[in-house]
Amino acid sequence: xxxxxxxxxxxxxxxxxxxxxxxxxxxxxxxxxxxxxxxxxxxxxxxxxxxxxxxxxxxxxxxxxxxxxxxxxxxxxxxxxxxxxxxxxxxxxxxxxxxxxxxxxxxxxxxxxxxxxxxxxxxxxxxxxxxxxxxxxxxxxxxxxxxxxxxxxxxxxxxxxxxxxxxxxxxxxxxxxxxxxxxxxxxxxxxxxxxxxxxxxxxxxxxxxxxxxxxxxxxxxxxxxxxxxxxxxxxxxxxxxxxxxxxxxxxxxxxxxxxxxxxxxxxxxxxxxxxxxxxxxxxxxxxxxxxxxxxxxxxxxxxxxxxxxxxxxxxxxxxxxxxxxxxxxxxxxxxxxxxxxxxxxxxxxxxxxxxxxxxxxxxxxxxxxxxxxxxxxxxxxxxxxxxxxxxxxxxxxxxxxxxxxxxxxxxxxxxxxxxxxxxxxxxxxxxxxxxxxxxxxxxxxxxxxxxxxx
Amino acid sequence: xxxxxxxxxxxxxxxxxxxxxxxxxxxxxxxxxxxxxxxxxxxxxxxxxxxxxxxxxxxxxxxxxxxxxxxxxxxxxxxxxxxxxxxxxxxxxxxxxxxxxxxxxxxxxxxxxxxxxxxxxxxxxxxxxxxxxxxxxxxxxxxxxxxxxxxxxxxxxxxxxxxxxxxxxxxxxxxxxxxxxxxxxxxxxxxxxxxxxxxxxxxxxxxxxxxxxxxxxxxxxxxxxxxxxxxxxxxxxxxxxxxxxxxxxxxxxxxxxxxxxxxxxxxxxxxxxxxxxxxxxxxxxxxxxxxxxxxxxxxxxxxxxxxxxxxxxxxxxxxxxxxxxxxxxxxxxxxxxxxxxxxxxxxxxxxxxxxxxxxxxxxxxxxxxxxxxxxxxxxxxxxxxxxxxxxxxxxxxxxxxxxxxxxxxxxxxxxxxxxxxxxxxxxxxxxxxxxxxxxxxxxxxxxxxxxxxx
Numbered sequence: 001x002x003x004x005x006x007x008x009x010x011x012x013x014x015x016x017x018x019x020x021x022x023x024x025x026x027x028x029x030x031x032x033x034x035x036x037x038x039x040x041x042x043x044x045x046x047x048x049x050x051x052x053x054x055x056x057x058x059x060x061x062x063x064x065x066x067x068x069x070x071x072x073x074x075x076x077x078x079x080x081x082x083x084x085x086x087x088x089x090x091x092x093x094x095x096x097x098x099x100x101x102x103x104x105x106x107x108x109x110x111x112x113x114x115x116x117x118x119x120x121x122x123x124x125x126x127x128x129x130x131x132x133x134x135x136x137x138x139x140x141x142x143x144x145x146x147x148x149x150x151x152x153x154x155x156x157x158x159x160x161x162x163x164x165x166x167x168x169x170x171x172x173x174x175x176x177x178x179x180x181x182x183x184x185x186x187x188x189x190x191x192x193x194x195x196x197x198x199x200x201x202x203x204x205x206x207x208x209x210x211x212x213x214x215x216x217x218x219x220x221x222x223x224x225x226x227x228x229x230x231x232x233x234x235x236x237x238x239x240x241x242x243x244x245x246x247x248x249x250x251x252x253x254x255x256x257x258x259x260x261x262x263x264x265x266x267x268x269x270x271x272x273x274x275x276x277x278x279x280x281x282x283x284x285x286x287x288x289x290x291x292x293x294x295x296x297x298x299x300x301x302x303x304x305x306x307x308x309x310x311x312x313x314x315x316x317x318x319x320x321x322x323x324x325x326x327x328x329x330x331x332x333x334x335x336x337x338x339x340x341x342x343x344x345x346x347x348x349x350x351x352x353x354x355x356x357x358x359x360x361x362x363x364x365x366x367x368x369x370x371x372x373x374x375x376x377x378x379x380x381x382x383x384x385x386x387x388x389x390x391x392x393x394x395x396x397x398x399x400x401x402x403x404x405x406x407x408x409x410x411x412x413x414x415x416x417x418x419x420x421x422x423x424x425x426x427x428x429x430x431x432x433x434x435x436x437x438x439x440x441x442x443x444x445x446x447x448x449x450x451x452x453x454x
Numbered sequence: 455x456x457x458x459x460x461x462x463x464x465x466x467x468x469x470x471x472x473x474x475x476x477x478x479x480x481x482x483x484x485x486x487x488x489x490x491x492x493x494x495x496x497x498x499x500x501x502x503x504x505x506x507x508x509x510x511x512x513x514x515x516x517x518x519x520x521x522x523x524x525x526x527x528x529x530x531x532x533x534x535x536x537x538x539x540x541x542x543x544x545x546x547x548x549x550x551x552x553x554x555x556x557x558x559x560x561x562x563x564x565x566x567x568x569x570x571x572x573x574x575x576x577x578x579x580x581x582x583x584x585x586x587x588x589x590x591x592x593x594x595x596x597x598x599x600x601x602x603x604x605x606x607x608x609x610x611x612x613x614x615x616x617x618x619x620x621x622x623x624x625x626x627x628x629x630x631x632x633x634x635x636x637x638x639x640x641x642x643x644x645x646x647x648x649x650x651x652x653x654x655x656x657x658x659x660x661x662x663x664x665x666x667x668x669x670x671x672x673x674x675x676x677x678x679x680x681x682x683x684x685x686x687x688x689x690x691x692x693x694x695x696x697x698x699x700x701x702x703x704x705x706x707x708x709x710x711x712x713x714x715x716x717x718x719x720x721x722x723x724x725x726x727x728x729x730x731x732x733x734x735x736x737x738x739x740x741x742x743x744x745x746x747x748x749x750x751x752x753x754x755x756x757x758x759x760x761x762x763x764x765x766x767x768x769x770x771x772x773x774x775x776x777x778x779x780x781x782x783x784x785x786x787x788x789x790x791x792x793x794x795x796x797x798x799x800x801x802x803x804x805x806x807x808x809x810x811x812x813x814x815x816x817x818x819x820x821x822x823x824x825x826x827x828x829x830x831x832x833x834x835x836x837x838x839x840x841x842x843x844x845x846x847x848x849x850x851x852x853x854x855x856x857x858x859x860x861x862x863x864x865x866x867x868x869x870x871x872x873x874x875x876x877x878x879x880x881x882x883x884x885x886x887x888x889x890x891x892x893x894x895x896x897x898x899x900x901x902x903x904x905x906x907x908x
Contacts, residue, residue: 034680258712266790336720
């Protein structure tokens, strides 16, 4: 009964320091790939690479499985430290879909070398998957899918399962016709309780949920989650069974897509990872910062327009970032709820109208409460109730409008087939900056004569 | 071969409008719960509630399964529109873990009524799960787990499977001793290929991964994902098998936890949902806005300190929000990468040091590039190279320090057992606001004599 790793990163580090390679190989050999991966995450890069090369030399299969759990980052860095021949041998131990992930992540020249040195059959399968677009069902499926011919009897089917090689877990029994068209599905239990001479045709369910090779992986994950499946078959244009995507891969997809959404909302491109080299991270974050700088400068022109007012009443500058910031915060809240709702398929363009009116109500409420509070602070601080009302009023306007805009922008982007997670934030914060400055300085200028002298 | 819903929300709406209840019940009866849920998401609240009550009257099982797919929100709203007796009957159709989710979401009085009117056995099971803390393995597990006694032979085990009631999919065959202690696990395939007279003891794997009833659901999901499991057994303190958590529930947990992280990062509490009533959403977002208002005002005191400088050079106010904002954006990028890395278990306190140095490098790089750009804009705009250097310098300081602070804050919070997703943002933006104002206005005041006259 072991749910935790008895071997700690500390004991691994000790063995590494004492160069007890064989002892370490023994210790690692008793662990699961998931355990080794957890330990490696606590080691530094040099130690990780030592552990990995010991694994490669002593238990290639375990090295490969650990690599799979680690994922492309930091897995790719580890692969880059061994020869392309060794890479081929390690990747060969993986299922085709996992091997393909790593091959496609290698630099092209390197990838070709690795494919050449792989087992011919495995190499062909990887190349087959590489033909499909990235992030589609075809690219992520396992191409070797266990299927039974529809004319088999139950006892023949059971015999086929008993003699099948390399069949670890049976998810569903897919049933095909003589031309490999997917025609049905059955469970192991249905097989076990049916009379031995019944043909599969009679016990199978013909209403099979499947996806096409070109279906986006996010959609694949959504179908698996929606229908509570353990695996989903992949068919080509003629409805021939060409592969299967299993639920363990779907778990990874869901985590990956959630990470992508979180990152895009924060203006970080794609798969920026803890272990991404610094300059790659710069490349993945700098563009958004530059765009943001541009829009911030644009919003700043509003402030520039009101410079004469500020020259006269310098304390306005104190509250300027507060108004803009509160609009931005409130807009980000709404934006996040909407973007996540779109990603999970909980909202559509059709249901957008009722959501818009809800967000306007929420924004108005939050604007009034924070506006009154901010106005009170300004009044107590500077002793001018006009200043309090100007600040409060501007905040109400900005927070309420932020809710509206932060709902509309992602809905419209989605409607235009642009990923709302990527592009919405920049629109919303530029808007809340500009409206914040405009409403606060505009109102202040309008009530100029009632403001206290600096 | 159907992967999409042939019935659209439009056709459902038409049938509703024409009050063709029986026709609609027939149409819905041919769909899967997931399909009905997708259609309902495109209907307005009134239509959703009509569809649900038709389901309840015509096919209670389908109503229950649809409710499960819809989740607590908006599922609870639909339940609230039928009598507590009907609620009992609907929830009874669900597996215990799913029924428990809804019962625990009901107002307490209502929940008690529902439990009273449920089938005694089912009600007892729900109440049993309710004893466990929310978000733990005990609360989310299915308490009826299929287990085999270790002394059974393979043929006896197969017979047991064949005659078992209500056993839809077999994930793993858990093996227990005479006192119900979990002692092993076997797969259906291992059963099928072993000689019929072999005792289970001989073919089972004794190294079973399990979780305790009090294990947090996030940890349960992580174990299932880490070891690529289809289900994980839940044991009590004596290692007795008390339940199982299956992978379809883990998919939901992963989505839920990702949503929670995304929301907390944006300052939205817990499960704010598209369909959450406006005033509940206000309650879930306002507290963070108020805290933020407080810290923004705190940061504003820095600006207040430099008011004399601004009174003299009002154009400084134009760039003030730009410096603070860029630090905030850059800090949010780093923060998001770190928080997500912590959530996925990719970083630990131990590996924190190397990550900190990476983030400092990234921050410095991004600070220099955006600083130079911003300085250039200021120079071209106002014609003062000193202003350009002051703005550029302040931006470099703020962006670089943002990277450092946004790495340290979540690591330290995690170390203190505080969820870094919830609390980090507020620290980081307050810091970048204050440092932005201080560095920009501080430098400006220092180089006062070289600045152009407003």
